[in-house]
Amino acid sequence: MANPLKEEAKLYKQIKDENIKVPFEVWDLMYHRIGDALTAINLSCEYYLLINQDMPIDQAKRIENYTRLIKLVTDKITMKSSQNDPNFPEFKINPDLHPAILEMFMHYIPNDMNCINLIIGDTIDPIDPHPVSVEKIKRILNSARSSKAFMDRLREATSQTVKF
Amino acid sequence: MDKNQSLKLLVVDDEPGIVDFTEKIYARRGFVTFGATDGIAAVEIFQKERPEISLIDIHMPYSLIDGIETLRRIKQINPNACCIMITRITDNEAVRQAKALGALRYVTKPLELADLDKVIEEAKEKVQNG
Numbered sequence: 550m551a552n553p554l555k556e557e558a559k560l561y562k563q564i565k566d567e568n569i570k571v572p573f574e575v576w577d578l579m580y581h582r583i584g585d586a587l588t589a590i591n592l593s594c595e596y597y598l599l600i601n602q603d604m605p606i607d608q609a610k611r612i613e614n615y616t617r618l619i620k621l622v623t624d625k626i627t628m629k630s631s632q633n634d635p636n637f638p639e640f641k642i643n644p645d646l647h648p649a650i651l652e653m654f655m656h657y658i659p660n661d662m663n664c665i666n667l668i669i670g671d672t673i674d675p676i677d678p679h680p681v682s683v684e685k686i687k688r689i690l691n692s693a694r695s696s697k698a699f700m701d702r703l704r705e706a707t708s709q710t711v712k713f
Numbered sequence: 714m715d716k717n718q719s720l721k722l723l724v725v726d727d728e729p730g731i732v733d734f735t736e737k738i739y740a741r742r743g744f745v746t747f748g749a750t751d752g753i754a755a756v757e758i759f760q761k762e763r764p765e766i767s768l769i770d771i772h773m774p775y776s777l778i779d780g781i782e783t784l785r786r787i788k789q790i791n792p793n794a795c796c797i798m799i800t801r802i803t804d805n806e807a808v809r810q811a812k813a814l815g816a817l818r819y820v821t822k823p824l825e826l827a828d829l830d831k832v833i834e835e836a837k838e839k840v841q842n843g
Contacts, residue, residue, distance in 0.1 A: 573803065580801035581772060584822030589730035595826040596734045599741060611730060697823045704802065 550688070550695040551660035560649045564706045569647045571707050575626055579700065582622045583658070586615040587693050590665070594690040603680035609672045612689065616662040616669070619696075623658045627651060650703070657699035661692040720837060721745045721764035725755040725783060726799065727773035735768065738826065739833070751776035752783035759787050759794070765840045766833060770799045771807045781810050788814055795836045799824065 554560065563569070590612055597604045604612075626646070646654065668689055672681045681689070722744040724735045732748040740746045747762055749755035752773060759767065767787060771780035778786075780798060787794050798811045802821045811819065817839065818832045 577801065577803045580803055580822060584801055584824075585728045585731065587823035589728055589734070591823065591825050592731060592734035592738065596737050599738060615730070693823075694825065697825070700823070 550664060550691045551657045551699075554653070554656055557653075560653060561702075561706050563649050564647075564703075567647075569649060569707065571646070571650055571703065575646070576704070578622060578626065583619050583696070583700070586619050587697055590615050590693045591690065591697075594686050594693065597681075597686050598683065598690070601683060603682055604672075604686055605680055606673055606678050609669050609681050613666065613669045613673065616665050619658060620662050623654060623662075627655050650707075653699070653703060658696045661696040661699075664692040665689050719745075720766065720840065721747065721762055722833070723747045723749070723755060723758055723762070723764040723767040723769075725749045725752065725768065725773075725780065726770040727751060727775040728770075731770075735829065752778035752780065752786075755783050756786045756790070760790055763791065765795060766836045767794060767796045768799065768829070768833070769796055771804055771811065772801060779807075781807055781814070784811055784814050784816060795840055797832045797836055 593604070593608055593612065597608075668681065668685050672679060672685070720743075722736075722739050724732050724739075724746065725748075726732050726735075727750050729750050732750055736746040736748045744766075745764075747758045747764060749758055753776075755767075755769070756778075758764075769780045769783055769787075773779050773783075776783075780800075784796055784798065787796060792815070796811075796816045798808070798816045798819045800808055800811075800819055800821055808819055817836055820828050820832050
């Protein structure tokens with residue numbers, strides 16, 4: 550799970566004071582691509598915790614694929630990948646994120662995904678592949694929840710909430 | 714006997730991992746579960762099995778019909794069908810349409826099990842209390 554940024558409170562204050570927003574296209578991409586992948590990670594972890602069994606290697610590999618996709622999305626949002634990316638045909642704009650937002654995007658989700666990948670990487674190591682233990686599943690779930698919590702916090706801080 | 718045992722739950726999402734684990738989790742809780750990764754298959758299952766509760770993803774780019782059209786067809790088969798829609802926080806228009814078509818509730822991705830438990834419990838009470 551990603552550690553909180555030291556200057557997190559200051560960044561959120563800046564977002565609020567300066568009324569900084571995240572472009573709709575960025576939220577849309579995040580909630581579409583990251584939303585599906587985080588949901589799948591959450592539910593698969595919850596299932597193995599529910600039955601109190603280790604997660605098989607095949608499922609661990611699927612989780613690695615989800616984290617790879619999430620990393621692709623965050624790279625796209627933070628402009629690490631090129632524009633007109635065929636992986637993201639719906640994302641045609643230059644997000645031009647405010648530095649305060651960018652710093653958060655570059656910290657939380659990538660670090661949470663790295664935490665998950667470190668656990669999964671150990672599991673699917675071709676020399677000694679082994680199932681993911683229940684304790685490690687809990688850590689994966691915590692990291693996935695941390696990314697969701699970040700998305701919720703940021704959406705709240707930018708006052709970009711939707712009421713049904 | 715688990716009081717959920719007689720209830721059928723249909724899970725519709727174009728992400729197979731979500732369908733698979735939602736089915737597995739609620740099967741362990743006593744539901745009879747069915748899964749579909751596209752809307753057409755979901756409507757066929759609904760027609761045949763008549764599940765009391767349907768959990769339908771709105772945005773399904775890999776499905777022949779999206780979640781709204783799936784909901785519309787399910788409601789044509791049974792106007793009283795209890796349907797919970799899964800959506801993105803940015804899908805305002807789709808949410809409005811789903812509400813107009815008679816969806817019971819909405820939940821937004823990324824989902825956690827607690828989010829699903831809450832809406833499915835609500836749907837279950839609605840089904841059991843008529």
